[in-house]
Amino acid sequence: MSSPSLLDALNPQQREAASQVEGPVLVLAGAGSGKTRVLTYRVAHLVEELGVSPWNIMAVTFTNKAAGEMRQRIEQLVGPAAQQLWAGTFHSLGARFLRYESKELGIDGNFTVYDEDDRRSLMRRLFSERDLSNQDMDPKAVLNQISRSKTAMIDPQALMEQAGESPQKRRIAEMYVAYQAAMRANNAFDFDDLIVEPVRQLNRSPQVLERYQERFQQVLIDEYQDTNQPQYLFSKLIASKHRNICCVGDDDQSIYQFRGADIRNILDFESDYADARIVRLEQNYRSTARILAVANAVIEHNRDRKGKNLWTAGDEGALIQITECADDRSEARRAVGTVKNVCSREGLSAGEAVILYRTNAQSRPLEEELQRVGLPYVIVGGIRFYERKEIKDLVAYLRLVANPADDVSFLRVINVPKRGIGNTTIVRLRDFANQRGASMREALEMLDQVPELNARARANLASFRDLIRELSSCDRSAEGALTALAQLALERTGYREILEQEGTPEAETRELNLGQLLGRIAEYEELTEDSSLEGFLEEVALMTPADDAPDRSDALTLMTLHMAKGLEYPLVVICGLEENLFPTARSIEESHTNRSAIEEERRLLYVGITRARRFLALTHARWRFMYGSLQESVPSRFLSEIPDELTHKEAEPERFQRPRRQAPSPAVVKDPWTHIMPATQTKPSVSGVHYEFDEAAARPGGDEGHQDFLAVGSWVLHPNWGRGQIVRSEGADADTKLTIRFSRGQVKKVLVAYASLEPA
DNA sequence: CAGCGGTTCATTTTT
DNA sequence: TGAACCGCTG
Numbered sequence: 001m002s003s004p005s006l007l008d009a010l011n012p013q014q015r016e017a018a019s020q021v022e023g024p025v026l027v028l029a030g031a032g033s034g035k036t037r038v039l040t041y042r043v044a045h046l047v048e049e050l051g052v053s054p055w056n057i058m059a060v061t062f063t064n065k066a067a068g069e070m071r072q073r074i075e076q077l078v079g080p081a082a083q084q085l086w087a088g089t090f091h092s093l094g095a096r097f098l099r100y101e102s103k104e105l106g107i108d109g110n111f112t113v114y115d116e117d118d119r120r121s122l123m124r125r126l127f128s129e130r131d132l133s134n135q136d137m138d139p140k141a142v143l144n145q146i147s148r149s150k151t152a153m154i155d156p157q158a159l160m161e162q163a164g165e166s167p168q169k170r171r172i173a174e175m176y177v178a179y180q181a182a183m184r185a186n187n188a189f190d191f192d193d194l195i196v197e198p199v200r201q202l203n204r205s206p207q208v209l210e211r212y213q214e215r216f217q218q219v220l221i222d223e224y225q226d227t228n229q230p231q232y233l234f235s236k237l238i239a240s241k242h243r244n245i246c247c248v249g250d251d252d253q254s255i256y257q258f259r260g261a262d263i264r265n266i267l268d269f270e271s272d273y274a275d276a277r278i279v280r281l282e283q284n285y286r287s288t289a290r291i292l293a294v295a296n297a298v299i300e301h302n303r304d305r306k307g308k309n310l311w312t313a314g315d316e317g318a319l320i321q322i323t324e325c326a327d328d329r330s331e332a333r334r335a336v337g338t339v340k341n342v343c344s345r346e347g348l349s350a351g352e353a354v355i356l357y358r359t360n361a362q363s364r365p366l367e368e369e370l371q372r373v374g375l376p377y378v379i380v381g382g383i384r385f386y387e388r389k390e391i392k393d394l395v396a397y398l399r400l401v402a403n404p405a406d407d408v409s410f411l412r413v414i415n416v417p418k419r420g421i422g423n424t425t426i427v428r429l430r431d432f433a434n435q436r437g438a439s440m441r442e443a444l445e446m447l448d449q450v451p452e453l454n455a456r457a458r459a460n461l462a463s464f465r466d467l468i469r470e471l472s473s474c475d476r477s478a479e480g481a482l483t484a485l486a487q488l489a490l491e492r493t494g495y496r497e498i499l500e501q502e503g504t505p506e507a508e509t510r511e512l513n514l515g516q517l518l519g520r521i522a523e524y525e526e527l528t529e530d531s532s533l534e535g536f537l538e539e540v541a542l543m544t545p546a547d548d549a550p551d552r553s554d555a556l557t558l559m560t561l562h563m564a565k566g567l568e569y570p571l572v573v574i575c576g577l578e579e580n581l582f583p584t585a586r587s588i589e590e591s592h593t594n595r596s597a598i599e600e601e602r603r604l605l606y607v608g609i610t611r612a613r614r615f616l617a618l619t620h621a622r623w624r625f626m627y628g629s630l631q632e633s634v635p636s637r638f639l640s641e642i643p644d645e646l647t648h649k650e651a652e653p654e655r656f657q658r659p660r661r662q663a664p665s666p667a668v669v670k671d672p673w674t675h676i677m678p679a680t681q682t683k684p685s686v687s688g689v690h691y692e693f694d695e696a697a698a699r700p701g702g703d704e705g706h707q708d709f710l711a712v713g714s715w716v717l718h719p720n721w722g723r724g725q726i727v728r729s730e731g732a733d734a735d736t737k738l739t740i741r742f743s744r745g746q747v748k749k750v751l752v753a754y755a756s757l758e759p760a
Numbered sequence: 761c762a763g764c765g766g767t768t769c770a771t772t773t774t775t
Numbered sequence: 776t777g778a779a780c781c782g783c784t785g
Contacts, residue, residue, distance in 0.1 A: 192775095420762095421761090422761045423761080560773065562772090563773090
């Protein structure tokens with residue numbers, strides 16, 4: 001350390017990680033230990049102080065947004081050269097690789113990226129062509145197996161060989177063969193292909209490999225614990241000439257093993273690179289000592305870990321609040337109440353708080369509560385913008401223009417909006433295409449030769465053909481051409497007209513969404529150097545939910561624990577710490593044969609806990625509304641792993657749910673992009689701040705007079721079915737119809753007038 | 761061909 | 776609870 005350096009701003013371990021630019025480095029970075037800082041400083045140091053060109057650096061980040069931020073940071077240092085930094089997610093880098101090298105590799109560079117939805121519809125087509133029904137084989141299981149095979153770098157032929165004599169396995173392998181053939185025919189790649197294909201091509205083509213190896217003097221990988229085998233191979237291949245590879249990760253935060261992330265990538269780093277340097281970042285700059293102690297106490301129960309102990313020089317901080325709630329609705333009240341209380345007491349804005357949960361479904365009671373008290377909120381993830389039906393429909397038209405071989409998009413839009421082309425017609429066209437080995441689009445152009453079509457079908461198909469021709473012949477080079485194309489599609493397909501005629505609030509929302517899509521296309525065209533339809537479609541396909549989230553707001557954030565990776569908030573509330581929910585029932589089941597299932601859940605909790613800077617609250621409910629009925633819950637085993645002296649515990653008195661009101665009126669138009677409730681809609685809060693015991697709700701059937709015992713939540717005795725709990729009540733007096741969940745698990749509907757129920 | 765109603769089944773998590 | 780799938784009818 002002679003002259004002052006950028007790196008002086010780092011602590012010694014961070015500095016070592018950032019400055020060690022020769023040879024392989026593994027940075028084991030505990031939560032909140034300044035991992036992102038190290039990565040950014042490392043790149044800055046390389047470029048600014050060691051004179052490495054951004055062109056020679058590859059940086060793999062977890063979101064495209066993170067890549068953009070890194071690029072921006074470098075841009076401040078070295079100017080426009082920063083654009084040459086090869087940065088992005090594995091998937092976006094893989095897609096770019098395939099496009100750049102398309103000529104070399106003999107593929108069509110205008111390929112389409114298929115998401116889960118597209119894969120499913122492709123699989124449905126394959127099933128239908130083989131007259132298979134969902135009963136014969138589970139399409140989801142087939143798709144799963146295909147994905148797992150790809151992640152294990154097993155191609156269709158290899159899977160077939162593995163299947164041996166098992167007819168079951170052979171059938172799945174056959175579908176894999178067909179699937180992959182269809183993908184090629186459609187000129188499409190799925191998410192797995194985007195990594196696996198580049199790896200295959202790099203292995204196959206020494207010249208291409210050498211070009212990449214030569215170029216990338218420095219390779220950086222973030223969130224290394226979540227990489228899978230192909231991703232590992234991709235980076236290893238590219239880095240293997242200069243061997244300057246820096247992987248940053250935390251085995252304790254590995255939460256994507258369920259989808260093939262391979263923890264061996266981190267655990268075996270030293271054996272893969274004998275000369276690897278391992279740097280541990282264990283000083284935490286984020287959380288209070290108590291929060292950290294909770295995190296450490298929990299994660300210590302895992303056996304499969306490298307082991308490290310986070311410490312902080314910071315304050316002890318507040319006790320962790322653990323609240324036992326009567327049911328999921330009061331849990332929502334408590335969680336929101338905690339946010340309001342802590343924020344007002346500590347002078348935080350609601351934007352500095354987050355509520356985390358295990359499953360997306362859990363957002364519902366929280367949303368209802370937030371709408372009730374009028375607190376603005378944002379949901380990150382969930383139903384994403386580009387997954388909305390109307391958006392996917394319009395995007396499918398655009399895809400079809402960019403990639404005429406894309407049958408999945410073709411089939412999606414051939415009768416959307418309705419233009420009188422029914423299933424029989426579609427099947428006839430499809431069979432014709434299959435016979436000719438042609439795409440649907442090509443078949444459509446040979447309409448006259450398609451047999452068995454009646455005049456009406458023929459005419460409808462002809463006008464669809466003309467529509468597609470018109471859209472395809474648009475000049476796409478002019479400025480604003482993409483926006484114009486999308487606009488044209490919206491008009492000429494009649495999509496906008498249909499929505500206008502419908503006039504329902506839902507249709508209105510869809511129109512708004514489509515308007516927003518046009519806005520995004522325009523924005524893309526304006527901000528992107530060489531904008532193209534293909535470029536836009538790729539961006540759409542590879543956008544991560546985090547990329548899509550709003551930057552900053554005063555609104556409370558809601559998201560799943562998975563989405564919270566890499567983020568931090570002064571106040572964190574984690575809901576639903578119950579057995580069978582967190583950890584999930586499935587992980588518990590799996591744990592009987594395999595301990596690691598629970599361990600991944602525990603890591604997920606660890607990730608959640610370590611998001612918190614100052615305040616942490618955990619909640620669980622005794623009863624939870626799930627699968628349409630109330631289920632009793634037991635506190636999560638994880639709660640018992642937290643030392644009492646770190647916590648402050650509260651428990652709500654018994655309380656039953658009233659029947660659910662129907663969903664809050666959709667009258668308030670939510671911003672379709674962010675789900676933010678407009679602040680102007682905020683009503684003064686009625687409750688949710690204080691922990692009031694709701695008397696009326698606690699008195700079962702209080703308002704109904706004599707038949708108190710027939711309220712929702714009550715237990716009753718049925719002459720045939722035995723003991724059961726009322727989960728739903730419809731109608732009044734003698735017409736009252738009850739839904740009862742009996743102890744043996746059956747759910748029955750009974751009429752009070754006939755059922756002769758007794759209190760249990 | 762389209763729309764309706766009835767039934768079934770499921771919830772991890774997501775690039 | 777609800778989405779999604781299936782089969783029937785007009």
